[in-house]
Amino acid sequence: MAMICHLLFFxxxxxxxxNVLGPLVLWLIKKDTMPFVDDQGKEVLNFQITLVIVGAICFITSFLILPLLVGLAVFIAAVVFAIIGTIKSNEGVAYRYPYILRLIK
Known part of the structure; x- marks a missing residue:
């Protein structure tokens, strides 16, 4: 189930x-019965919320070239990190996304 939280990025x-609503619903349903889903669900939600904030900043400032490049780099990193998180959680390893805001504890 934790692997599905990571896959719902797509x-x-x-x-x-x-990408936010899917993991949120799964986390809310399973957080009390599955501790690993609780942990990874919070991690995925923090990652997705961070991506939404960064994406909004890039969109608002998109008249500049730099935010477009940053947005592309963030998108590529997000896909890579989501795939790594999916693989790790499938192996039963708690994955921590780097460089995210830890809003949900």
Missing amino acids: AGFIIPFG
């Missing part, structure tokens, strides 16, 4: 804010 490509 729901954002199909459903607006699906």
